[in-house]
Amino acid sequence: xxxxxxxxxxxxxxxxRGKPVLALDDVSLEIAPREFIxxxxxxGCGKSTLLYMIGGFLPVxxxxxxxxxxxxxxxxxxxxxxxxxFALFPWKTVKQNVLYGLERQxxxxxxxxxxxxxxxxxxxxxxxxxxxxxxxSGGMKQRAAIARTLAIDPRILLMDEPFxxxxxxxxxxxxxxxxxxxxxxxxxxxxVTHDVQEAVYLAGRVAVMSARPGKIMDIVDIxxxxxxxxxxxxxxxxxxxxxxxxxxxxxxxxAQQGRRPL
Amino acid sequence: xxxxxxxxxxTPGLAARIGHGLARxxxxxxxxxxxxxxxxxGSFTPFMLPSPExxxxxxxxxxxxxxxxxxxxxxxxxxxxxxxxxALLGVGTGLLITRSAAAAWFFDPIISVGFPMPKITFLPVIxxxxxxxxxxxxxxxxxxxxxxxxxxxxxxxxxxxxxxxxSARNLGAKERxxxxxxxxxxxxxxxxxxLQVSLPIALIVAIxxxxxxxxxxxxxxxxxxxxxxxxxxxxxxIVEIAVVGWVLVKGMSLLRRRLLMWHPEAEAPSGx
Numbered sequence: 001x002x003x004x005x006x007x008x009x010x011x012x013x014x015x016x017r018g019k020p021v022l023a024l025d026d027v028s029l030e031i032a033p034r035e036f037i038x039x040x041x042x043x044g045c046g047k048s049t050l051l052y053m054i055g056g057f058l059p060v061x062x063x064x065x066x067x068x069x070x071x072x073x074x075x076x077x078x079x080x081x082x083x084x085x086f087a088l089f090p091w092k093t094v095k096q097n098v099l100y101g102l103e104r105q106x107x108x109x110x111x112x113x114x115x116x117x118x119x120x121x122x123x124x125x126x127x128x129x130x131x132x133x134x135x136x137s138g139g140m141k142q143r144a145a146i147a148r149t150l151a152i153d154p155r156i157l158l159m160d161e162p163f164x165x166x167x168x169x170x171x172x173x174x175x176x177x178x179x180x181x182x183x184x185x186x187x188x189x190x191x192v193t194h195d196v197q198e199a200v201y202l203a204g205r206v207a208v209m210s211a212r213p214g215k216i217m218d219i220v221d222i223x224x225x226x227x228x229x230x231x232x233x234x235x236x237x238x239x240x241x242x243x244x245x246x247x248x249x250x251x252x253x254x255a256q257q258g259r260r261p262l
Numbered sequence: 263x264x265x266x267x268x269x270x271x272x273t274p275g276l277a278a279r280i281g282h283g284l285a286r287x288x289x290x291x292x293x294x295x296x297x298x299x300x301x302x303x304g305s306f307t308p309f310m311l312p313s314p315e316x317x318x319x320x321x322x323x324x325x326x327x328x329x330x331x332x333x334x335x336x337x338x339x340x341x342x343x344x345x346x347x348x349a350l351l352g353v354g355t356g357l358l359i360t361r362s363a364a365a366a367w368f369f370d371p372i373i374s375v376g377f378p379m380p381k382i383t384f385l386p387v388i389x390x391x392x393x394x395x396x397x398x399x400x401x402x403x404x405x406x407x408x409x410x411x412x413x414x415x416x417x418x419x420x421x422x423x424x425x426x427x428x429s430a431r432n433l434g435a436k437e438r439x440x441x442x443x444x445x446x447x448x449x450x451x452x453x454x455x456x457l458q459v460s461l462p463i464a465l466i467v468a469i470x471x472x473x474x475x476x477x478x479x480x481x482x483x484x485x486x487x488x489x490x491x492x493x494x495x496x497x498x499x500i501v502e503i504a505v506v507g508w509v510l511v512k513g514m515s516l517l518r519r520r521l522l523m524w525h526p527e528a529e530a531p532s533g534x
Binding site: 052055057074075076077079080081083085087088089090091092093100101104105132133134148149152 | 444
């Protein structure tokens with residue numbers, strides 16, 4: 001049985017000025033418990049919009065999104081989100097950020113502190129508990145944001161291009177760490193990206209989305225052994241990347257052409 | 263992965279620090295010297311330009327006979343009370359405007375008209391309604407100092423990223439917790455900037471109102487000194503205001519640095 005069921009979702013984006021834009025059209029998708037799925041598509045295709053709707057941050061006006069049979073009607077701690085630009089509370093230290101969600105749960109003080117420390121250690125930020133976000137590098141900020149989200153123990157992890165703002169080396173390290181975390185404590189991960197390699201490297205399935213209005217064009221099973229250290233140099237990996245790139249390419253071109261000057 | 267940037271640990275020597283401080287204050291020291299030279303040159307009578315020394319003696323006399331503490335205390339009381347009321351009302355109004363489209367619609371004209379208007383033009387009306395005493399003077403201060411507090415709050419709240427609010431909701435924050443826990447702290451740098459503009463305005467308006475309405479206070483004392491041809495008294499007032507203004511602005515920027523320790527630009531804008 002699927003954990004998340006998306007049926008016939010449409011989303012009309014209404015900017016403050018100008019005509020409404022159809023961002024998503026008739027999107028349906030089933031996501032199984034503990035699967036790692038990537039939403040891949042050109043920028044502006046509505047993949048983040050879909051993620052925000054699953055998170056309950058944007059209303060579902062047409063169609064429905066159900067999580068474990070229950071209609072999504074707002075944000076909930078069982079669906080943790082990680083944003084591209086971290087969205088850490090800049091006036092709180094790393095530890096205070098991680099504690100924020102824990103303070104809203106029925107936990108003893110000592111338990112909260114211990115739990116926060118566990119996740120800070122897990123993402124490799126030991127020693128930076130009292131640092132403010134402005135004192136951290138981009139990679140460290142994203143580690144802190146991931147720790148903050150994991151600390152509330154969500155069953156589902158929504159990730160909105162979480163490594164998109166990081167440099168290439170940091171991104172690689174973070175991808176490996178995310179896979180490690182996912183393997184140790186399996187969660188359902190929905191990972192939005194426009195990077196084909198990243199999608200193939202991380203996900204078990206990739207939903208390829210079209211240029212605006214966003215639709216799901218194809219769902220590709222990756223079926224690669226993620227524990228293989230030479231995965232990224234293997235022929236099978238290159239073939240998958242190539243297959244997905246062909247699917248995405250035309251859409252990316254369409255997305256570019258759709259961007260006319262106003 | 264880059265580590266935390268190490269704090270700048272080289273401390274310059276004592277001589278270098280004194281030299282640095284002197285250079286920074288050179289314009290102020292230069293003006294004081296120029297004042298002294300002109301006063302001694304004989305081109306001005308002591309009535310037109312009393313010497314810095316005689317003005318200092320006058321300040322010392324007023325300080326020891328109790329005139330200065332009373333006048334200064336009253337001016338500061340009016341300026342700071344007005345500033346605090348303006349800060350509370352201004353931040354409150356700013357919040358209301360950002361939280362409700364109806365409030366924005368309602369307040370926008372009065373702010374657009376009121377902000378650029380010289381509020382001192384209302385002084386005769388204020389005098390008619392409220393008289394010459396503290397209520398009238400403090401009202402003038404509030405009326406003038408409130409606008410930067412309002413606009414600072416509006417700018418700050420509007421700049422809060424939706425991802426920050428979404429994160430808080432995702433982590434379990436309730437709607438009624440958002441204001442104090444997320445919106446206000448996130449907007450605090452701009453709110454603080456607004457208040458850093460409001461504070462000197464409050465001092466300026468308190469003194470101008472005292473000058474125009476009379477009574478005790480630095481402004482009133484200067485006005486009285488002027489009408490009695492007491493030029494040392496007038497110059498003493500100018501020096502006292504300069505010192506108080508400097509202390510207030512410095513205090514405010516220290517407060518900013520403390521409150522906004524987390525902010526990468528915690529020190530800006532020290533000049534405002």
